[in-house]
Amino acid sequence: MIKGIEFSGIASGIKPAGLDLGLVVFKEEMNVLTIYTRNRVKAAHILYDRRVDKGPVRALVANSGCANACTGKEGVGDLAEIARSLAPLIGAGAGDILFASTGVIGRRLPVDTIISALPGASRTRKESGLEDFARAIMTTDTHPKIVRESFRGKKDYSIVGVAKGSGMINPLFATMLAFVFTDFPVSPDVIKRAFTQSVRDSFERITVDGECSTNDTVMLFTKRGEEDRGALEAFTDGLRSVLKELSMMVVRDGEGATRVAHIMVEGVKKKEWAEKIARRISISPLTKTAFFGCDPNWGRIIAAAGDAGVPVNLSKVEITLQGEMIVKGGVEIPFDEAKMKKLMNRKEISVIVNLNDGKASFDIYTTDLTYDYIKINASYRS
Amino acid sequence: MIKGIEFSGIASGIKPAGLDLGLVVFKEEMNVLTIYTRNRVKAAHILYDRRVDKGPVRALVANSGCANACTGKEGVGDLAEIARSLAPLIGAGAGDILFASTGVIGRRLPVDTIISALPGASRTRKESGLEDFARAIMTTDTHPKIVRESFRGKKDYSIVGVAKGSGMINPLFATMLAFVFTDFPVSPDVIKRAFTQSVRDSFERITVDGECSTNDTVMLFTKRGEEDRGALEAFTDGLRSVLKELSMMVVRDGEGATRVAHIMVEGVKKKEWAEKIARRISISPLTKTAFFGCDPNWGRIIAAAGDAGVPVNLSKVEITLQGEMIVKGGVEIPFDEAKMKKLMNRKEISVIVNLNDGKASFDIYTTDLTYDYIKINASYRS
Numbered sequence: 001m002i003k004g005i006e007f008s009g010i011a012s013g014i015k016p017a018g019l020d021l022g023l024v025v026f027k028e029e030m031n032v033l034t035i036y037t038r039n040r041v042k043a044a045h046i047l048y049d050r051r052v053d054k055g056p057v058r059a060l061v062a063n064s065g066c067a068n069a070c071t072g073k074e075g076v077g078d079l080a081e082i083a084r085s086l087a088p089l090i091g092a093g094a095g096d097i098l099f100a101s102t103g104v105i106g107r108r109l110p111v112d113t114i115i116s117a118l119p120g121a122s123r124t125r126k127e128s129g130l131e132d133f134a135r136a137i138m139t140t141d142t143h144p145k146i147v148r149e150s151f152r153g154k155k156d157y158s159i160v161g162v163a164k165g166s167g168m169i170n171p172l173f174a175t176m177l178a179f180v181f182t183d184f185p186v187s188p189d190v191i192k193r194a195f196t197q198s199v200r201d202s203f204e205r206i207t208v209d210g211e212c213s214t215n216d217t218v219m220l221f222t223k224r225g226e227e228d229r230g231a232l233e234a235f236t237d238g239l240r241s242v243l244k245e246l247s248m249m250v251v252r253d254g255e256g257a258t259r260v261a262h263i264m265v266e267g268v269k270k271k272e273w274a275e276k277i278a279r280r281i282s283i284s285p286l287t288k289t290a291f292f293g294c295d296p297n298w299g300r301i302i303a304a305a306g307d308a309g310v311p312v313n314l315s316k317v318e319i320t321l322q323g324e325m326i327v328k329g330g331v332e333i334p335f336d337e338a339k340m341k342k343l344m345n346r347k348e349i350s351v352i353v354n355l356n357d358g359k360a361s362f363d364i365y366t367t368d369l370t371y372d373y374i375k376i377n378a379s380y381r382s
Numbered sequence: 383m384i385k386g387i388e389f390s391g392i393a394s395g396i397k398p399a400g401l402d403l404g405l406v407v408f409k410e411e412m413n414v415l416t417i418y419t420r421n422r423v424k425a426a427h428i429l430y431d432r433r434v435d436k437g438p439v440r441a442l443v444a445n446s447g448c449a450n451a452c453t454g455k456e457g458v459g460d461l462a463e464i465a466r467s468l469a470p471l472i473g474a475g476a477g478d479i480l481f482a483s484t485g486v487i488g489r490r491l492p493v494d495t496i497i498s499a500l501p502g503a504s505r506t507r508k509e510s511g512l513e514d515f516a517r518a519i520m521t522t523d524t525h526p527k528i529v530r531e532s533f534r535g536k537k538d539y540s541i542v543g544v545a546k547g548s549g550m551i552n553p554l555f556a557t558m559l560a561f562v563f564t565d566f567p568v569s570p571d572v573i574k575r576a577f578t579q580s581v582r583d584s585f586e587r588i589t590v591d592g593e594c595s596t597n598d599t600v601m602l603f604t605k606r607g608e609e610d611r612g613a614l615e616a617f618t619d620g621l622r623s624v625l626k627e628l629s630m631m632v633v634r635d636g637e638g639a640t641r642v643a644h645i646m647v648e649g650v651k652k653k654e655w656a657e658k659i660a661r662r663i664s665i666s667p668l669t670k671t672a673f674f675g676c677d678p679n680w681g682r683i684i685a686a687a688g689d690a691g692v693p694v695n696l697s698k699v700e701i702t703l704q705g706e707m708i709v710k711g712g713v714e715i716p717f718d719e720a721k722m723k724k725l726m727n728r729k730e731i732s733v734i735v736n737l738n739d740g741k742a743s744f745d746i747y748t749t750d751l752t753y754d755y756i757k758i759n760a761s762y763r764s
Contacts, residue, residue, distance in 0.1 A: 038689075039685060039688040039689050040687075040688040040689070040690075040692075040693060040694040040696075041684055041685060041687065041688030041694060041696050042688075067681070069681065069685075070681060070684055070696065070709070070712055070713060070714070071713060072697065072711065072712060072713045074713075104681060105679075105680075105681025105682070105684065105685060106680060106681045106684075106709075106713070106714045107714075167668070209667045209668065210665075210666075210667065211666060211667065211668050211682075211685065211686070211689070212685070212688075212689040213685065214681075214684075214685050214688060283592075284592075284593060285591045285592065285593065285667070285751075285755070285759070286549070286591065286593050286759055289755070289756055289759035289760045290759070290760070292756065292760045293759070293760030293761050295760070295761075298487075298488060299449070299451065299452060299486060299487025299488045299596075300487070300593075302423055302452055302487065302488075302596075303421060303423060303451075303487060303593065303594070303595060303596050304593070305422075305423065306421040306422040306423030306424075306594075306596060307420075307421050307422070307593070307594040308422075310422075311422060312422040312423060314422075314423050314452065315454065327452070327488075329454065330452055330454060331452060331453060331454045331456075331488070332452070332488045332489075369667075369756060370756060370760075371753050371756050371757075373667070373671070373756075374671055374674065374751060374752060374753050374755075374756060375753075377667070377668055377671035377672070377675070378671045378672070378674045378675030378677070378752075379675050379677075
């Protein structure tokens with residue numbers, strides 16, 4: 001719990017059933033930093049928030065069940081209308097309220113339904129309400145995702161992160177929604193760089209299905225007031241750890257996923273090349289189905305690596321699966337198939353591809369590709 | 383049937399059961415043109431053939447069950463050994479024999495097994511043996527893929543194409559193996575450009591799973607001798623049509639596929655941008671699972687388009703599904719959900735994305751993503 005930050009999550013009627021509307025109210029104005037999707041098609045909340053998020057904010061409204069994307073000017077206007085209705089209920093200006101949405105693309109928000117629900121959302125908010133909020137932003141997630149950290153400066157501080165995300169998860173970047181709150185007083189200018197880097201090292205290092213959402217949003221809310229510079233490093237460490245753990249929760253809860261694979265590409269001439277190879281392997285459906293089948297199918301890994309559009313000298317390549325080196329000099333080191341299959345039958349899979357051609361490296365987390373991914377996504381809208 | 387071109391397909395023992403070794407013998411030397419995978423990791427047959435395919439050829443050996451990729455210098459040496467054994471059986475030089483392989487990556491060819499089988503393969507060859515050959519190169523294909531065309535010049539000519547491919551199919555390019563034979567006399571120099579363009583318009587316009595194989599190979603074998611220039615256009619038309627039809631057979635037989643979707647992107651400023659958007663949509667797992675679920679989920683199509691890394695002005699976008707325009711000005715035109723679901727429940731799906739922002743266009747064929755793709759690929763090696 002953070003003093004002065006109140007949460008609620010209610011069933012407003014956006015979805016046929018279940019929590020779907022989350023509200024966060026800050027007793028005092030907070031600073032905010034935001035990072036949005038790189039998709040060229042951006043949801044209404046991103047277009048709207050960009051007008052607001054230059055200054056301090058007093059509230060955040062986040063909903064599931066409707067992405068409010070591809071809804072034209074009307075979709076942005078809907079948010080302005082909701083903000084005007086919420087403002088008097090929480091004693092804030094309409095221009096101090098941010099929004100975030102996740103759900104089906106192309107449908108307008110049911111504005112009247114939401115406005116009718118706002119008094120209830122406002123009335124039920126409390127400092128201990130984070131779990132309700134976390135549940136209200138879930139779509140295909142199987143559980144709420146919350147991470148807490150604390151650290152000491154002149155006083156005790158907290159960092160609390162909450163995220164949702166399960167499908168349409170792709171690096172650059174990789175969540176639908178993640179919000180981090182702290183009572184640590186720090187200005188956006190001071191922390192911006194560390195925040196951006198931490199997002200790069202967390203949400204931009206996971207993928208579920210290679211799909212980049214129109215709605216991806218990460219927000220960091222920090223306290224205003226006199227800074228506590230002595231604790232800045234402790235804060236950035238905590239922030240990094242919260243974002244990393246949230247992103248790992250997202251990839252572990254990837255749609256239909258039964259395993260998470262850590263793809264490490266090493267010994268590459270340029271970091272940019274290592275990244276391309278790691279990302280290419282991480283979205284390869286043949287590699288991901290092999291993980292599902294506990295199949296030590298290194299041929300698919302090497303074929304994906306070769307298709308990354310960067311140089312690969314096959315005769316130097318080494319591949320290590322679950323700690324066992326099974327490829328050296330680009331050819332197989334004979335291994336016990338049954339034993340390797342058993343080793344692959346774990347929740348965590350480790351893949352190291354070493355090109356032995358330089359010093360750069362890159363790593364990323366991905367999931368296996370399973371029947372349940374198909375099941376979830378062949379029927380999600382219906 | 384083409385006079386002087388003999389085919390056989392036998393069960394040599396590379397696979398535990400079934401036809402796995404195909405042989406083509408040309409009574410007279412033929413010219414050959416080849417196009418190989420853009421994957422940086424290339425199978426042994428590509429490295430080997432490149433030495434041979436500068437001059438005329440007398441035979442082609444193609445096998446399934448073993449890709450002979452990532453097998454080092456030894457994998458290339460194995461082919462030289464097989465060529466030396468085959469040469470006297472067919473009265474050719476060892477240097478006039480080409481190879482092509484498809485199957486599991488990383489395993490060496492069982493050279494002794496193959497050499498023992500060569501006399502049988504040679505003995506059973508006949509002009510009517512194409513179907514056996516076509517079956518011998520199948521992996522996860524559900525049926526052999528053969529296309530025939532004929533045309534008239536100074537005399538009657540034939541074009542016969544054969545292909546295999548079902549998974550690891552991706553544009554740029556997109557089959558495991560395809561071979562085209564003709565008794566039309568034409569030199570490689572004259573036909574090279576039309577051949578390359580025809581492959582671009584066929585095999586490079588399909589995708590099943592976005593995976594680019596280490597073994598992709600297209601070969602065109604043409605007769606030598608006095609040219610028949612008057613019939614050149616009829617030949618290139620026939621060639622184009624054979625390659626297009628073969629590529630459509632491959633995508634329709636995509637692993638686990640129940641539908642083929644034709645993705646047409648129009649009204650784009652640059653052709654290169656149209657291509658990027660079309661290709662991005664064609665590999666989107668969320669779009670492909672929606673096709674499987676007969677879901678007119680245009681939001682996923684537009685999200686994929688926005689993620690292609692090229693400009694998209696959402697407010698001008700139109701989307702037409704199965705002939706029904708359901709998005710205009712970037713927002714939905716309300717439609718009858720049940721009726722659209724019914725329209726989507728067909729073997730062929732048509733998607734038109736019009737950016738209304740220029741005159742360039744690009745189209746590509748892709749499959750749906752189904753339970754059976756997972757089933758086939760989570761267990762293929764075992």
